[in-house]
Amino acid sequence: MEYQSLREIEMYPVRDLSYDFLGIHFENPFILAAAPSTDNLDMVRRAFEMGWAGAILKTTSVEGTRVDLTYPMMSTFDHEGRKLFGMGNIDLISEHHIDTVEYNVRMLKKEFPEKMVAASIMAGRKEDWQSLVERLENAGADLIECSFSCPQGNIGEDPGKMLAQSVSATELTARWVRDAATKIPVSIKITPHVTDIVEIARAVKRSGCHALTASNSIQALMGIDIRSFAPYPSLGGKSTYSGMTGPAIKPITLRTIAEIARNVDIPILGTGGASTWSDAVEFMAVGAGVVEFCTVVMHYGFRVIDDLKSGMSHYLDEMKFSSPVAIVGKALPNIVMHDDLPRRTVRSHINEKLCIACDLCYVACRDGGHMAIDQQSSKVPYVDRERCVGCGLCQHVCPVDGCIEMRVAV
């Protein structure tokens, strides 16, 4: 017996994080987004065993669809020494066609009946969309997600164009799918790359589809090698636009979800930039019912579920929320239009006890604010309350948490 390699005995009670959403039971709000992590049966099995509540299998299509991948497909947006602030991919849909995905759904539902197993689909013609839906329903999927938003474009559209960039195409295609779905809910995965996200959401709502997944990756050019002028990811010096995901896109997604939730009454699956339990709380606070994860898993592995669950449990305890459902929409009443914002006089206050006299606030205000901070050699800088307009820049460049405060002037 190797005592050293024994598994630890759990000493803390496991908090119940389960709830129902779209008529489906979720063990917790954390599911895997349609991506490489869900393209392989063994990988999804492993994720389920580790505690993920569900998975959306990577987007599939009807047999015979050509999926012309090319490699390498990944690149990253690193920032100030941190890897993977954003991640870019030039991936396409799965090379596995519906026959394989049907099999995977069947196996997973058999082995893990308590998990949410969904599949993502993409097609061109009406018959194909509808047959994909029927086959997945019969295979026992809990939910179908329709990718209207692959950054490399939808099948059958103009090159690089996404279905979800056209209100009419979205509504028409969503209706086809809705008509075929007789047993399970359908969610349309949309892109934030539109003039008016609310118009698209309304189109989905009109189609009768049950939910929206907001939102897919951001089309991006990940970078250029400044000596060879090859864009990233470089495939022999050539490249194309990537779909960017990961922490960098979180604020964009938050806005997208919030804007839909504020205007259209439709359940939302959140995706795009969530890495931690607190990101998930934010997604839910602006209206997401569950949260999908992809890049963080590709970076650190399925094991991130431990912190997602633990962090969410402690958060719910702290907030005295009985269930994650209590978070959904909590921030929405606080999002208003600019005209409706309170108008008060605020001024910057530096906490002398916390200030480390780096003078970053000074230089930021001098060259990017209102020249309201005076430098006092190696001492705490001084805010001139006459010149300070209260923009808040200094507060955000200060490296010390809580050192600069914006106080309402009386």
Place this chain on the structure above:
Amino acid sequence: MQCFDAPCTAACPTHIDVPKFISMIKSNNVIGAAEVVKTSNALANTCGKICPEEVFCQSVCTRGKQDSPIWIRELHFFATQYEKDNGFSATKVFPKSKKTVAVVGAGPAGLGCAFELAKLGHRVDVYDGRIPGGVPRNSIPSFRLAVRELESDTKFLSGFFKLKAQAVDKKGFEQIRTSHGATFLAVGLGQDRMLGIPGEKLKGVIPVLKFLEKAKANSTSMKIGKRVVVVGGGNVSLDAAATAKRLGAESVTLIYRRSEKEMRVWRSELEEARKQGVEIRFLVNPLSIVGKTNVEGIKCRRTRLSKRKDRSGRPIPVEVKGSNFVVEADSVVIAIGQTIEAEWLGSVERPKGGYVKVGKDFQTSVPGVFAGGDMIAGEGTIVQSVAHGKYAAHAIHEYLTAM
């Protein structure tokens, strides 16, 4: 970094999942991080404060290959302190077996074992004649580990077993052994080793554990004299020297018979002693302690290192003839090691009268009697002792279940 299959976790004797708890700190789930630490290491706050990370987790940190290692112990400490300050997380209800286990000694090994046994569902009686905490409570100087810091662990743990305020003797041992399903011995090394040179009976000659215990118990009233000599060369002697300085001694001299290279000490301890102004004299061997009734000095002889090595692989020092000298002193602290203080162990096998012999399952030569901590391994560390206790608990569980 979030290394996979992380070397720090392997290097920590209690195998704390280091990447996991650090990722939780990063996500601001500090309570979760503390729970991860405590799940593996019952003396979480104590180890967070004084675990010699330089020989464990941090010494193998992958990040060190890039620039500098992550300050793992500091992060561990941050998390467990946060949990302590915000109220301990409630534990789950553990299963209940009908088996009872006696743990003798409430030091790190005993506490580690008792808590793990409680998690496994067994009823545990912990015997100790003193307040729980062992050496960390009684001897490790307050400036490194205050009593209240240790108590944040023992207070949490004491809810999981019955404490019996009883120092075990021969009769007690027999009685305890027969009235419990199994027994875990963890009495540590309570006996100071002496030099066996003339003058050790003089007033002012103090064995190190007694010295440190007294200093920790009543540091303000303790008198130590102006000039203190500490004989030793390990961590304990450095603690003693630094303590003497803090008690107000004007000069503190540590004498060690080999050179600095052979000293088996942690950098942090050596730095602390030097910072306190302790003078360390290498290559010096004590011959006798001189004085009438009180200590007046210690007679020494210089040594040089020979080519021959001892069992520890270090060169054996030999005395240099005609190099005698006397170091004047008001007190002499003897810190050359500790041995087991337990006449009552009876038939529990101790090769050459030394440490207790155990198998891979921590079982001694007496069936049903297990042992761990310093009494099986010699002077060790807190985390190592906790680990012994924890893994022994699983062996005991197996033993009880097989019965």
